[in-house]
Amino acid sequence: MSRLTDANIxxxxxIIGRYPRPKSALIPxxxxxxxxxxxxxxxxxxxxxxLVGVTPAEVFGTASFYEMFKFEPVGKYLLNICxxxxxxxxxxxxxxxxxxxxxxxxxxxxxxxGLITLEHAECQAACTEAPCLQVNYxxxxxMTPGELDTLIDDLAAGKLTDEIPAxxxxxxxxxxxxxxxxxxxxxxxxxxxxxxxxxxxPAL
Amino acid sequence: xxxTESTPDQVETEVVVDPNAVSLTINGKTVAARKGELIIxxxxxxxxxxxxxxxxxxxxxxxxxxxxxxxxxxxxxxxxVVSCMTPVAxxxxxxTATEQVKKAQEGILELLLANHPLDCPVCDKxxxxxxxxxxxxxxxxxxxxxxxxxxxxxPIPISDxxxxxxxxxxxxxxxxxxxxxxxxxxxxxxxxxxxxTQVLTxxxxxxxSYFSGNTVQICPVGALTAKPYRFKARPWDLxxxxxxxxxxxxxxxxxxxSSRDQVLRFQGHDNDEVNWGWLCDRGRFNFESIxxxxxxxxxxxxxxxxxxxxxxxxxxxxAARTIRMAVSSKGANSVAILGGARLANEDAxxxxxxxxxxxxxxxxxxLDDGLSTEVFHLPQATINDATSATTVILLSPxxxxxxxxxxxxxxxxxTKNRTRIxxxxxxxxxxxxxxxxxxxxxxxxxxxxxxxxxNDSEIANQMRKGNVVIVLGRANLAESSDFTAQAYxxxxxxxxxxxxxxxxxxxxxxxxxxxGLASENNARSILTAASEGHIECLILLGADxxxxxxxxxxxxxxxxxxxxxxxxxxFPTASTLRADVVLPAAAYAERGGTTTNLEGRILPLSxxxxxxxxxxxDWMIATELAEQLGADxxxxxxxxxxxxxxxxxxxxxxxxxxxSAPERNSYDLxxxxxxxxxxxxxxxxxxxxxxxxxxxxxxxxxxxxxERLGAPVGKDVKVSTxxxxxxxxxxxxxxxxxxxxxxxxxxxxxxxxxxxNANDLIVDVRVENLS
Numbered sequence: 001m002s003r004l005t006d007a008n009i010x011x012x013x014x015i016i017g018r019y020p021r022p023k024s025a026l027i028p029x030x031x032x033x034x035x036x037x038x039x040x041x042x043x044x045x046x047x048x049x050x051l052v053g054v055t056p057a058e059v060f061g062t063a064s065f066y067e068m069f070k071f072e073p074v075g076k077y078l079l080n081i082c083x084x085x086x087x088x089x090x091x092x093x094x095x096x097x098x099x100x101x102x103x104x105x106x107x108x109x110x111x112x113x114g115l116i117t118l119e120h121a122e123c124q125a126a127c128t129e130a131p132c133l134q135v136n137y138x139x140x141x142x143m144t145p146g147e148l149d150t151l152i153d154d155l156a157a158g159k160l161t162d163e164i165p166a167x168x169x170x171x172x173x174x175x176x177x178x179x180x181x182x183x184x185x186x187x188x189x190x191x192x193x194x195x196x197x198x199x200x201x202p203a204l
Numbered sequence: 205x206x207x208t209e210s211t212p213d214q215v216e217t218e219v220v221v222d223p224n225a226v227s228l229t230i231n232g233k234t235v236a237a238r239k240g241e242l243i244i245x246x247x248x249x250x251x252x253x254x255x256x257x258x259x260x261x262x263x264x265x266x267x268x269x270x271x272x273x274x275x276x277x278x279x280x281x282x283x284x285v286v287s288c289m290t291p292v293a294x295x296x297x298x299x300t301a302t303e304q305v306k307k308a309q310e311g312i313l314e315l316l317l318a319n320h321p322l323d324c325p326v327c328d329k330x331x332x333x334x335x336x337x338x339x340x341x342x343x344x345x346x347x348x349x350x351x352x353x354x355x356x357x358x359p360i361p362i363s364d365x366x367x368x369x370x371x372x373x374x375x376x377x378x379x380x381x382x383x384x385x386x387x388x389x390x391x392x393x394x395x396x397x398x399x400x401t402q403v404l405t406x407x408x409x410x411x412x413s414y415f416s417g418n419t420v421q422i423c424p425v426g427a428l429t430a431k432p433y434r435f436k437a438r439p440w441d442l443x444x445x446x447x448x449x450x451x452x453x454x455x456x457x458x459x460x461x462s463s464r465d466q467v468l469r470f471q472g473h474d475n476d477e478v479n480w481g482w483l484c485d486r487g488r489f490n491f492e493s494i495x496x497x498x499x500x501x502x503x504x505x506x507x508x509x510x511x512x513x514x515x516x517x518x519x520x521x522x523a524a525r526t527i528r529m530a531v532s533s534k535g536a537n538s539v540a541i542l543g544g545a546r547l548a549n550e551d552a553x554x555x556x557x558x559x560x561x562x563x564x565x566x567x568x569x570x571l572d573d574g575l576s577t578e579v580f581h582l583p584q585a586t587i588n589d590a591t592s593a594t595t596v597i598l599l600s601p602x603x604x605x606x607x608x609x610x611x612x613x614x615x616x617x618x619t620k621n622r623t624r625i626x627x628x629x630x631x632x633x634x635x636x637x638x639x640x641x642x643x644x645x646x647x648x649x650x651x652x653x654x655x656x657x658x659n660d661s662e663i664a665n666q667m668r669k670g671n672v673v674i675v676l677g678r679a680n681l682a683e684s685s686d687f688t689a690q691a692y693x694x695x696x697x698x699x700x701x702x703x704x705x706x707x708x709x710x711x712x713x714x715x716x717x718x719x720g721l722a723s724e725n726n727a728r729s730i731l732t733a734a735s736e737g738h739i740e741c742l743i744l745l746g747a748d749x750x751x752x753x754x755x756x757x758x759x760x761x762x763x764x765x766x767x768x769x770x771x772x773x774x775f776p777t778a779s780t781l782r783a784d785v786v787l788p789a790a791a792y793a794e795r796g797g798t799t800t801n802l803e804g805r806i807l808p809l810s811x812x813x814x815x816x817x818x819x820x821x822d823w824m825i826a827t828e829l830a831e832q833l834g835a836d837x838x839x840x841x842x843x844x845x846x847x848x849x850x851x852x853x854x855x856x857x858x859x860x861x862x863x864s865a866p867e868r869n870s871y872d873l874x875x876x877x878x879x880x881x882x883x884x885x886x887x888x889x890x891x892x893x894x895x896x897x898x899x900x901x902x903x904x905x906x907x908x909x910x911e912r913l914g915a916p917v918g919k920d921v922k923v924s925t926x927x928x929x930x931x932x933x934x935x936x937x938x939x940x941x942x943x944x945x946x947x948x949x950x951x952x953x954x955x956x957x958x959x960x961n962a963n964d965l966i967v968d969v970r971v972e973n974l975s
Binding site for chain 2: 046060
């Protein structure tokens, strides 16, 4: 959708300032973009490429490795139902069928009101609690179809707003680095130069 | 390479031991290697071939495909290592064909083939495919994989020239490494890493690299294919011969491949001194022009208003009569020859002999768009001298646009920290990113910019550290070349040890000049004489002054003023259509000989196909014309035409008029006119794949100037000098220096040359809204 806002550009510079090489800041800034739009927009990737001094293809190449970066708009809540072995044995498939029927969508798509995106997930490392699912990466254990209905009702009624933040606002990009430990904010035209503390020596 | 095997008694008698020499054993044979060399590179000098896909000797190893596994003996027994990532060591014992190694190599091949579609019968790579060949030589012969293979949309275009078939890709990282490491255009990248790793561009940004064709050549499977060659031939039907590209003066080694007497492909060939195996897309794909329908195939003479086909004897007779009458009525000064850089050395020599025999004094191989030929008499540097120099100074056009492979070489030197580049430029160039210092100047102010730089202690200290090579060429066609000469002189006076790599861009300009196709009268004085009616016969040797000479008005007047025009050319051009006699010349790949590159290196040109129609090599045309004229130039075959003298390096500085640029009115912008890789050059416009790639005419200003002028970006504006004006589309470009205006030369659309005058020192233009 869009490039980073001025406020987010300021945060992006701060993030870049933490690293000896601007492109090291790529992933935190991708989180920032996802936080802004709910997904990583094409224009945002181009903007990030400018900020850290790489090409958009390199940004896309890095971002597309990570399952949690979305490149198309997703609903406010991302429902990941695990389908790997333990969960599958404990009824994950039925759970998924139930979810599809209840929401009226297929796995991989979003409800028309934009509230929920349903996804099939691989192992979420909670095999003892099978079948499990995640709502915006918050666990729900030993789920039954009935519990799933309740969860969806609660999400729709806005009862879980405090517990589960909207999709996209998950990154910890706000951490502060004391000024004396940072490298210092780097203007985009300088991104290919060595930071001062490297004193002209190659970084690698 | 310095690694020939030494015999035992040589070793015994050797006194000085090379500290970098390493001796290892590969399959029981002793191999001499250099410290830091990789096992696979050392093994390549033996008869034992190690299979590989990702390893390429001109790129950094990545160990991506694991096909080159070998065993190295160690204290705990033999160990499997990747030979493209493991350096040689003294006393190392390597086995490349043990049972263990074979098992590993077969396993890797089975794995690589698991998802490969095996569509070899319809794949362009089939027959020259490393995957196919090595599956036969090192593969298990069968696969245990019976599941469904990965599927992707079959070839998707990733640029105007290159198609990508992701099903065939084995993820060797060669193309992506080439794009980022060699070309510096990382526009393709691995995406969706994991089970669905694939090479892709950014969704709406094509792989628009000037060097994209190289990825097709180095792809070890049929994943990348080039549009001009797709489904044209099978490799086993191709015949090939080694030659040299003459699209510009770098002199890249090429292989011309043809089938049924038609050129189908150029491939790069590795020349350690010149191109390292790479070609630019223009040089690689302009083979299409040879096959163009738009060629002269028979001699033409003007009858009444039109050019009509005729026989060679008739055409030569008319041409000879024209020349004879011109010489007898107005003297030898009334016959002029323009051009010659398209010719092979032998062709140029034959024409020079003819010119000398007739006593002609009006000939120039350049078209008023280069520098004085004095540059060839300055102390010379080679490309390798430049890439190993401590400092390289660029007083040149944008090398990425005009001499692309030289750009690759200098970029390599700069990125590997061998060389520091000091660039003087009017506009950010391809090398600006890699330059240690990039100094911007307004046209005409380069002398001041150079003087200021020489006074900078940091720059002066850098230049004192070691060798300095100046890359010297014509950066701006809208300014006097004397400014460049003055700037060079300033450096050469302060640092007399500098050497020069002259970058006059036309194919064989250096060979044509060495052969004698340059006289004391340059193109500008020849055209001026013609415009004043002093030229009875103007001979165009593969030259198209109507497209290439910066001062368009002068050319128009010259062609109108010349009584007769004889064109010796391959393609119809604006200028040849004005000719009275057209003698069709054989095209590239249709004639042999030699060519001289910008360093003065003499390189082979090979004939691969028969000349189209009745066209002939230029030397033959000159020889037969000489015979018609009764001039004995002593040439009976091309073998009589080999001597090309290397010019004495007698000059230290160039002659330059003591001019200085006038002040610029603050309402005006100073004009920069320079070339892009794809323009209206005849070999580009007659190649369908390349013709569409020109950016088109337009004027490019710094965004701050646009803001100041309040002019509309993307709309037409009026661009005027005090005498004339043209309409051009306005574009914003950060790389254009504030206070200047950049216009690409010789592009489809409005011709900026309407505003250029050969006698102007610089050109200032005013940009105004149309409404």
